[in-house]
């Protein structure tokens with residue numbers, strides 16, 4: 001029997017629905033059980049854009065200095081262009097770069113509001129590995145023994161982490177752009193003098 005797929009909106013989310021109930025396909029199961037990232041994403045343009053940024057960070061397809069270097073070792077340095085100290089890895093961007101300290105602190109305050117539990121928030125933010133795990137997937141089974149989150153807290157953290165990733169990436173682009181301008185002006189001043 002040939003399956004006929006239609007797109008339906010359920011609880012605000014678009015999903016495929018197969019009429020071939022007797023023989024569900026793998027596609028059917030995958031589409032009905034999307035990655036956790038998308039479960040908390042509402043069909044709003046800015047939320048989808050945020051989710052895409054986080055998806056690229058999760059999958060390693062967001063180009064940071066460390067992965068740009070892998071493709072072009074002779075011309076690209078892995079060193080972070082913001083702090084110019086350490087290699088720019090995903091973990092460096094999410095939790096370590098000193099040039100993003102202020103933005104990080106502002107967003108940890110927002111996280112406190114999302115979690116509504118100061119002790120849990122302190123537990124999360126004081127352990128860098130745990131924090132990065134929480135940002136990338138707060139429902140991961142490895143976190144269950146370390147911090148217990150209610151379904152509402154998980155949803156709020158997922159939304160917070162998507163906004164946090166977007167703010168980091170936007171701020172990173174702004175800093176790199178302003179540094180490029182300063183460099184161009186520096187070169188120009190030499191030519192004028």
Ligand SMILES: [Zn+2]
Pocket residue numbers: 080081082083084085086088092096097098099
């Ligand atoms: Zn850095």
